[in-house]
Amino acid sequence: MEDERLSSTSSTDDENPSSKPSNRGDHNDHELVMSEVHLGCPPNFSGPYVSHFTFPFPPPEVKKQSVVMNVEEKLSCQMMNLDEDGDLVLPRRSKQWNNVGMTIQHSITSSIPSVGLQVWKAELVLADFLLNSMFSSSDFDGVVAVELGAGTGLLGILLARVAKTVFLTDHGEEVLKNCALNVHRNLEAFKDHATSVFVREVDCFNSWPPEVEQCHSSDERFSWTPSEVEEAEGASLLLAADVIYNDDLTDALFGTLQKLMSRGSTKVLYLALEKRYNFSLNDLDVVANGYSRFKSYLKDDTECSSLENSKSLCFVGKLIDLTDIPQYVREYDRGNDVEIWQIRYVSPSNSTS
Numbered sequence: 001m002e003d004e005r006l007s008s009t010s011s012t013d014d015e016n017p018s019s020k021p022s023n024r025g026d027h028n029d030h031e032l033v034m035s036e037v038h039l040g041c042p043p044n045f046s047g048p049y050v051s052h053f054t055f056p057f058p059p060p061e062v063k064k065q066s067v068v069m070n071v072e073e074k075l076s077c078q079m080m081n082l083d084e085d086g087d088l089v090l091p092r093r094s095k096q097w098n099n100v101g102m103t104i105q106h107s108i109t110s111s112i113p114s115v116g117l118q119v120w121k122a123e124l125v126l127a128d129f130l131l132n133s134m135f136s137s138s139d140f141d142g143v144v145a146v147e148l149g150a151g152t153g154l155l156g157i158l159l160a161r162v163a164k165t166v167f168l169t170d171h172g173e174e175v176l177k178n179c180a181l182n183v184h185r186n187l188e189a190f191k192d193h194a195t196s197v198f199v200r201e202v203d204c205f206n207s208w209p210p211e212v213e214q215c216h217s218s219d220e221r222f223s224w225t226p227s228e229v230e231e232a233e234g235a236s237l238l239l240a241a242d243v244i245y246n247d248d249l250t251d252a253l254f255g256t257l258q259k260l261m262s263r264g265s266t267k268v269l270y271l272a273l274e275k276r277y278n279f280s281l282n283d284l285d286v287v288a289n290g291y292s293r294f295k296s297y298l299k300d301d302t303e304c305s306s307l308e309n310s311k312s313l314c315f316v317g318k319l320i321d322l323t324d325i326p327q328y329v330r331e332y333d334r335g336n337d338v339e340i341w342q343i344r345y346v347s348p349s350n351s352t353s
Contacts, residue, residue: 034109035118037332048105048178051119053154055100055131055328100131100161103185105178106152115242116151116175122242124329125338126155126272129320130239131328134162145237146260148202148253153179155239160190160197167232169202176201176222200224204252208259209233233264244273247293254297254315261345262313269343270320276337298343307348318342 107117133139142164147156150168160166168179180199190197201222202210213223224232238261244250261267275291298317307314320340327334 031112032109033112033115033118035120037119037121037124045108048107048117050103050105053100053102053104053329055102055127100158100189102154102157102189104152104154104157104182105185107178113172114174116149116170116172117178119152119154120242120274121332121334122272122274122338123151123154124332125322125325125334126239126241126270126340127158128325128328129270129272129340130155130158132325134159138162140237143237144231144235145239146232146235147239148204148256149240149243150179150199151175151241153182153199155241156197157183157186157189159237159239160195161193163193163195163237165196165231165235166198167228167235168197168199171201171203173222180221198228200228202256204249204256207252208256208263230264233260236265236267238267238269239271240269241272242274243271244290244294245276246290250290250293250297257315257343257345258313267345270340271343272338272340274338298341304346304348313345313347316344316346 104119106119107114110117130140140159141162143162144165145156145159145163146167146169147153147159148169150156150170153168156166156168168183170176170179176199183197183199199222200210201224202208209229210224212226212229238257240253243253257269261269273291273294297315299314300318301316304314304316318341320342322334322338322340325340
């Protein structure tokens with residue numbers, strides 16, 4: 001059925017961003033790259049494209065089981081679900097939502113500094129994870145969240161349905177303008193939730209905190225105020241998708257995470273990535289660019305707790321089993337090279353808590 005699939009429609013828009021990409025001095029700055037997620041784009045189409053998403057609730061894979069239980073079975077189940085005070089723990093009811101719609105403007109190709117103009121597979125995998133969490137629990141209700149490398153803003157806009165505040169951050173005028181346009185396109189979806197959504201610039205190569213302005217002018221629409229930086233540092237949830245593809249960028253990202261996650265409240269990061277393989281002359285083998293560098297920053301609980309005498313904090317990473325996450329976004333192929341990691345920045349003594 002149509003309402004069980006991601007549907008795509010294109011439109012012409014006079015608000016398309018026109019600024020040039022922000023070059024970082026990399027010798028590949030002018031190389032064009034293309035995501036394999038085209039979302040119904042017609043052949044030979046160039047320029048920004050507008051896709052309309054419809055996410056079904058529940059997803060087609062989730063089958064509601066009809067189980068008839070007699071009185072004895074019900075009483076037995078209730079007796080088995082008591083908290084430490086002996087009170088009955090009732091099962092959490094799933095949210096009864098209608099289908100979620102979203103409109104996203106994105107590019108079909110871009111230069112490497114402007115890859116945030118495109119929709120990437122890891123972004124959609126993390127969208128599946130968020131949708132599943134939002135549908136089945138209240139874990140993200142009322143949170144303050146920061147997305148690093150937000151790109152089109154798809155994830156943050158989705159999260160805005162339940163969050164209190166969402167900061168969508170990226171680097172480069174063109175990417176930020178497109179992200180802000182997508183927020184404007186989807187205001188109706190979360191205005192009833194009184195969610196605050198900010199599009200702000202974060203350059204991981206300049207680490208954290210970002211430069212601040214006491215008040216915003218028309219030329220500083222993506223700059224931060226001191227109160228916004230303080231609120232972002234108090235966030236409990238961080239998101240990042242498809243930001244692992246270059247060793248220098250990975251180093252810069254973890255430099256930012258180290259400072260951001262050590263300030264304010266305790267934070268958890270959900271990071272989605274796609275392993276991309278290329279032949280390496282140094283290794284004389286096919287390797288996933290950036291993946292080994294990314295893994296070098298992570299420890300498991302045992303490794304971190306073994307550093308008990310160390311005063312340094314650890315990035316503790318846990319790989320999420322994607323087989324437990326239904327695919328809400330229908331028209332993309334997950335494949336075997338996408339991963340979602342839950343990452344905490346903790347002291348060795350707290351690594352297993």
